[in-house]
Amino acid sequence: xxxxxxxxxxxxxxxxxxxxxxxxxxxxxxxxxxxxxxxxxxxxxxxxxxxxxxxxxxxxxxxxxxxxxxxxxxxxxxxxxxxxxxxxxxxxxxxxxxxxxxxxxxxxxxxxxxxxxxxxxxxxxxxxxxxxxxxxxxxxxxxxxxxxxxxxxxxxxxxxxxxxxxxxxxxxxxxxxxxxxxxxxxxxxxxxxxxxxxxxxxxxxxxxxxxxxxxxxxxxxxxxxxxxxxxxxxxxxxxxxxxxxxxxxxxxxxxxxxxxxxxxxxxxxxxxxxxxxxxxxxxxxxxxxx
Amino acid sequence: xxxxxxxxxxxxxxxxxxxxxxxxxxxxxxxxxxxxxxxxxxxxxxxxxxxxxxxxxxxxxxxxxxxxxxxxxxxxxxxxxxxxxxxxxxxxxxxxxxxxxxxxxxxxxxxxxxxxxxxxxxxxxxxxxxxxxxxxxxxxxxxxxxxxxxxxxxxxxxxxxxxxxxxxxxxxxxxxxxxxxxxxxxxxxxxxxxxxxxxxxxxxxx
Numbered sequence: 001x002x003x004x005x006x007x008x009x010x011x012x013x014x015x016x017x018x019x020x021x022x023x024x025x026x027x028x029x030x031x032x033x034x035x036x037x038x039x040x041x042x043x044x045x046x047x048x049x050x051x052x053x054x055x056x057x058x059x060x061x062x063x064x065x066x067x068x069x070x071x072x073x074x075x076x077x078x079x080x081x082x083x084x085x086x087x088x089x090x091x092x093x094x095x096x097x098x099x100x101x102x103x104x105x106x107x108x109x110x111x112x113x114x115x116x117x118x119x120x121x122x123x124x125x126x127x128x129x130x131x132x133x134x135x136x137x138x139x140x141x142x143x144x145x146x147x148x149x150x151x152x153x154x155x156x157x158x159x160x161x162x163x164x165x166x167x168x169x170x171x172x173x174x175x176x177x178x179x180x181x182x183x184x185x186x187x188x189x190x191x192x193x194x195x196x197x198x199x200x201x202x203x204x205x206x207x208x209x210x211x212x213x214x215x216x217x218x219x220x221x222x223x224x225x226x227x228x229x230x231x232x233x234x235x236x237x238x239x240x241x242x243x244x245x246x247x248x249x250x251x252x253x254x255x256x257x258x259x260x261x262x263x264x265x266x267x268x269x270x271x272x273x274x275x276x277x278x279x280x281x282x283x284x285x286x287x288x289x290x
Numbered sequence: 291x292x293x294x295x296x297x298x299x300x301x302x303x304x305x306x307x308x309x310x311x312x313x314x315x316x317x318x319x320x321x322x323x324x325x326x327x328x329x330x331x332x333x334x335x336x337x338x339x340x341x342x343x344x345x346x347x348x349x350x351x352x353x354x355x356x357x358x359x360x361x362x363x364x365x366x367x368x369x370x371x372x373x374x375x376x377x378x379x380x381x382x383x384x385x386x387x388x389x390x391x392x393x394x395x396x397x398x399x400x401x402x403x404x405x406x407x408x409x410x411x412x413x414x415x416x417x418x419x420x421x422x423x424x425x426x427x428x429x430x431x432x433x434x435x436x437x438x439x440x441x442x443x444x445x446x447x448x449x450x451x452x453x454x455x456x457x458x459x460x461x462x463x464x465x466x467x468x469x470x471x472x473x474x475x476x477x478x479x480x481x482x483x484x485x486x487x488x489x490x491x492x493x494x495x496x
Binding site: 028128138231232235236288289 | 334410411416480
């Protein structure tokens with residue numbers, strides 16, 4: 001059996017293989033997918049000497065445990081959590097060595113939602129349309145980790161850089177999402193943006209990789225007509241008939257038929273990926289783009 | 291044409307008709323192939339819009355777009371993808387009733403039209419095909435099916451679609467094709483990509 005592989009001992013609530021996703025295929029109905037907390041994915045890769053596009057594991061709330069067949073360099077970033085190797089503490093946010101056959105356990109997130117595990121050489125699951133990302137909307141890419149599954153690890157391309165302590169933003173106590181109005185803010189009452197900015201929203205438990213769902217005051221539409229399906233971008237804030245905004249994340253559908261009141265800039269979405277259900281959420285409307 | 295900004299790096303171009311959206315999409319692909327477009331990450335046509343995502347300077351592109359002369363999309367006479375269909379769907383009677391024809395006439399009417407993929411969505415490789423005359427618009431099923439088999443040829447509103455994989459679905463099923471519409475290991479992965487011309491050909495009853 002090859003050394004360049006690992007076995008899944010505990011998959012956790014949901015652990016998926018993620019890289020930079022497969023943008024460029026929206027016109028044939030393929031979501032972009034990719035790591036939800038992109039800075040955390042990139043940092044984990046950098047710590048172990050991987051290029052940015054190497055695939056990492058993205059955990060959800062309860063971590064995961066794996067057993068690499070051969071010795072490998074690893075790093076865990078994103079949601080802070082306990083990390084152990086054969087039961088002994090290992091660092092979070094720095095590279096460490098995992099001996100052959102040792103159990104690497106990523107614990108429950110102390111804060112935040114998603115931790116990222118990079119292994120030197122990257123998770124070498126099969127590429128689909130150029131990406132190893134699991135896309136949970138359309139089912140493309142590798143299946144979420146299951147107990148007993150064995151996944152290949154790629155060949156390391158560079159030694160890990162000299163140890164460096166890297167500050168990481170803590171998961172938000174309050175999530176503030178900036179919002180560029182449009183393209184369909186005119187489908188809502190003129191006061192809707194003000195209502196959105198003033199509303200006390202919370203992150204809803206139905207949130208997932210497709211979208212961050214919200215609880216809070218519903219927004220009222222003034223146009224009742226059916227909107228013909230139109231293309232959606234990452235960060236689009238769509239308002240379904242119940243009036244509760246949904247912020248689209250990496251696995252969002254490529255087209256949709258509910259009006260988009262505004263778009264959250266991509267750099268705010270990493271915080272959205274780490275906001276646990278119940279986190280207070282505020283939208284901060286920006287001036288309209290020219 | 292109305293050009294709406296979408297966030298900081300995208301534009302939604304809104305057109306008066308689906309035909310005009312198809313024409314703009316064809317023109318965008320033509321200019322992209324000719325190398326006269328700035329880099330655009332995604333060009334996503336839809337029912338009456340074209341989304342341009344991953345645009346460096348959306349303001350500048352928006353100003354250029356509004357000055358374009360856009361010829362109509364090329365006529366559907368050129369070489370088309372041919373899909374062989376068994377018109378044996380479970381909703382043939384319902385569709386025939388909606389059209390005011392006999393069930394055995396549905397195949398001839400449906401296969402008599404020339405189609406074009408207007409846009410994709412719902413699932414990878416699922417195309418929304420236009421071309422069926424307006425009077426044959428078909429209501430969706432009252433209750434969606436939990437499982438529609440792959441290759442099902444289906445109708446909803448003005449559109450014809452073919453389910454690339456098994457999935458839930460609310461469209462009316464009129465037939466089946468054995469064509470593999472979606473294969474991510476193949477180039478192209480999707481047979482029914484936007485702009486592709488399609489003819490449906492009835493398979494003789496066995």
